[in-house]
Amino acid sequence: MENRITLKELARLLNVSISTVSKALNDSPEISPQTRKRVKELAALNHYVPNVMAQNLKNQKTRTIGVIIPDILPHFFAEALHGIESKASELGYRVIICISNESIQKEAESINTLIKGQVDGLIMSLSQETQAKMEIDHLKAISNHKVPLVLFDRVLNQIECDKVHINDSLQAEQATMELFKSGCKKIAYFSGISDTSVDDERKKGYLEAVRNHGASRKVVNFDQKNFPDQKLQDLIRNKNIDGILASDELGAILVMKSALDSGFRIPEDLSVIGFTNGIMSEHFRPALSTVDQHAEEQGRLALETMVDRIEGKLPPEPIEYRLETSIIHRKSTRNKALQPAD
Amino acid sequence: MENRITLKELARLLNVSISTVSKALNDSPEISPQTRKRVKELAALNHYVPNVMAQNLKNQKTRTIGVIIPDILPHFFAEALHGIESKASELGYRVIICISNESIQKEAESINTLIKGQVDGLIMSLSQETQAKMEIDHLKAISNHKVPLVLFDRVLNQIECDKVHINDSLQAEQATMELFKSGCKKIAYFSGISDTSVDDERKKGYLEAVRNHGASRKVVNFDQKNFPDQKLQDLIRNKNIDGILASDELGAILVMKSALDSGFRIPEDLSVIGFTNGIMSEHFRPALSTVDQHAEEQGRLALETMVDRIEGKLPPEPIEYRLETSIIHRKSTRNKALQPAD
DNA sequence: CTGAAAGCGCTTACAG
DNA sequence: CTGAAAGCGCTTACAG
Numbered sequence: 039m040e041n042r043i044t045l046k047e048l049a050r051l052l053n054v055s056i057s058t059v060s061k062a063l064n065d066s067p068e069i070s071p072q073t074r075k076r077v078k079e080l081a082a083l084n085h086y087v088p089n090v091m092a093q094n095l096k097n098q099k100t101r102t103i104g105v106i107i108p109d110i111l112p113h114f115f116a117e118a119l120h121g122i123e124s125k126a127s128e129l130g131y132r133v134i135i136c137i138s139n140e141s142i143q144k145e146a147e148s149i150n151t152l153i154k155g156q157v158d159g160l161i162m163s164l165s166q167e168t169q170a171k172m173e174i175d176h177l178k179a180i181s182n183h184k185v186p187l188v189l190f191d192r193v194l195n196q197i198e199c200d201k202v203h204i205n206d207s208l209q210a211e212q213a214t215m216e217l218f219k220s221g222c223k224k225i226a227y228f229s230g231i232s233d234t235s236v237d238d239e240r241k242k243g244y245l246e247a248v249r250n251h252g253a254s255r256k257v258v259n260f261d262q263k264n265f266p267d268q269k270l271q272d273l274i275r276n277k278n279i280d281g282i283l284a285s286d287e288l289g290a291i292l293v294m295k296s297a298l299d300s301g302f303r304i305p306e307d308l309s310v311i312g313f314t315n316g317i318m319s320e321h322f323r324p325a326l327s328t329v330d331q332h333a334e335e336q337g338r339l340a341l342e343t344m345v346d347r348i349e350g351k352l353p354p355e356p357i358e359y360r361l362e363t364s365i366i367h368r369k370s371t372r373n374k375a376l377q378p379a380d
Numbered sequence: 381m382e383n384r385i386t387l388k389e390l391a392r393l394l395n396v397s398i399s400t401v402s403k404a405l406n407d408s409p410e411i412s413p414q415t416r417k418r419v420k421e422l423a424a425l426n427h428y429v430p431n432v433m434a435q436n437l438k439n440q441k442t443r444t445i446g447v448i449i450p451d452i453l454p455h456f457f458a459e460a461l462h463g464i465e466s467k468a469s470e471l472g473y474r475v476i477i478c479i480s481n482e483s484i485q486k487e488a489e490s491i492n493t494l495i496k497g498q499v500d501g502l503i504m505s506l507s508q509e510t511q512a513k514m515e516i517d518h519l520k521a522i523s524n525h526k527v528p529l530v531l532f533d534r535v536l537n538q539i540e541c542d543k544v545h546i547n548d549s550l551q552a553e554q555a556t557m558e559l560f561k562s563g564c565k566k567i568a569y570f571s572g573i574s575d576t577s578v579d580d581e582r583k584k585g586y587l588e589a590v591r592n593h594g595a596s597r598k599v600v601n602f603d604q605k606n607f608p609d610q611k612l613q614d615l616i617r618n619k620n621i622d623g624i625l626a627s628d629e630l631g632a633i634l635v636m637k638s639a640l641d642s643g644f645r646i647p648e649d650l651s652v653i654g655f656t657n658g659i660m661s662e663h664f665r666p667a668l669s670t671v672d673q674h675a676e677e678q679g680r681l682a683l684e685t686m687v688d689r690i691e692g693k694l695p696p697e698p699i700e701y702r703l704e705t706s707i708i709h710r711k712s713t714r715n716k717a718l719q720p721a722d
Numbered sequence: 723c724t725g726a727a728a729g730c731g732c733t734t735a736c737a738g
Numbered sequence: 739c740t741g742a743a744a745g746c747g748c749t750t751a752c753a754g
Contacts, residue, residue, distance in 0.1 A: 133476065
């Protein structure tokens, strides 16, 4: 940072005014071709780079979008981030990332640091704690500062802003129906991400499907760090559970591992569908059938919406996108009627 | 961004000077307690937040670090990024992320945008293309602009800067020796990330171990999108390959899937160790034994080094950290002498 | 075609 | 204890 050459210094060396240098560098037609050439040559020679801080201050915008996600390790968020970053880069925007670690406090801190004129807008997927406690005071700060907000995946109806997500309940209902159609009689819902909006929706969809089908319900919430193996065994053996819808990829993998380790066969004894398609689903044996949430697509759309909002291309009222999802049939379900992909 | 309240406006409302407001907000002892109180109350009421762009311009620093990684989807980079972000947040720094997608051009673009006064320093892991072609002109720009650089994991000796990585060749040698000790006779090295510095080092270590052991060598480079199943089968069946060291997690998983699908048993017929410990290694059946590269630790250390450099706490000459790694023994190796973890 | 001046929002040495 | 002034590096209306 020290000793970087500035317009002022360039102007001094060239014996012209700062304005002239600035205009020449910006290819203003006001400046004669010869001067432009001279200026550019000297600038290149000295590795001149404009100071964006100064430009931003002057222009009152940063072309930078803040992104706050709960975690980066789950494949869904890594992929969504990838979508956000690549779209941003296409549109000439930069991205600042903060990770809330599922905590309200960290989320609030991130909002505060980003909001200080550092970013033109904020894209967020809410932390588990925020959704569980329904505390949204820290989010209010965003609108107080007139910074546009786009929520994706984990959204909250109470907040008025643009939203990008999938229809989780509908998808869960359809996935459950697929399990019934494939011959399952008793289906359970396993969740390791309770207290999130997406879990609520997925559970709702599952319950809806089970009710419509006149079957009995069974919801198991567990801690990702401590899978209830014994409970799963009992369910399969004593309650004849033969199908499971899992709330996320890791949950589905844990269910499968536990079942296989206990000697059950997949999909012969137990069919499994997991939400969130990721790399583990693809490579596990048997490969897991999943609801593909199009993480990257959600990210790209969220970023695009943000930019359109910033650039005033959107009507004032918030817009909400509900992406279509699809079920990827692999080896953990036994539906012969459906053509398995891979 | 529009209509955000500024010091000037606050000063007008309070009938004091801008300097007074600024000092009061910064708790300067120059200002009387009453004034400080008045100013702060009005500031809070109006949701005043200082404009960092202006602060940065004035202070000539941003407390922001740019990070350029080749990809975010591999668990190693997601985890390293997590380490970088969390350490940054501890130290009161922000992080701007760019993804080079393994391309020199994208890497160069990212450097250019970040270098414009946006960041105090740059942390990078180089793209595959940069390492393969050994093109480092775009990296020179960083030192031209006196922006400090820390390289991690995928480093290049030709570049003089602080570095954080593991001793890949030593680790590969040791991992190969472990395979020999567990009873393997013919070990192959499989790589899906050829042309990276880490791959070169790992291959070198493997070759060293094989030579020391007087065994025959076999190196297979493949495209991650197109695993050579037939070749693997032939190697195991006809050449009696009974151990494989894989250059990265995905490569190791692909090897295992292919072998299992062809009816070979792991670890009875084939032992596998993979570089890079990740979530797939842990959850695959059988769980994969890996060389743990301590991704998060590398990230944290890289960030810490960057901050120390920025804050002038380091001697002028570049420093190089070589992290200790460890081998995590799981189920894909059959060494009875070693106590399996998990 | 070129330049002087004002201003973006802040901080800080200096004067009073 | 308070304020006027300069300056960080840029852009841009305005004058010449």
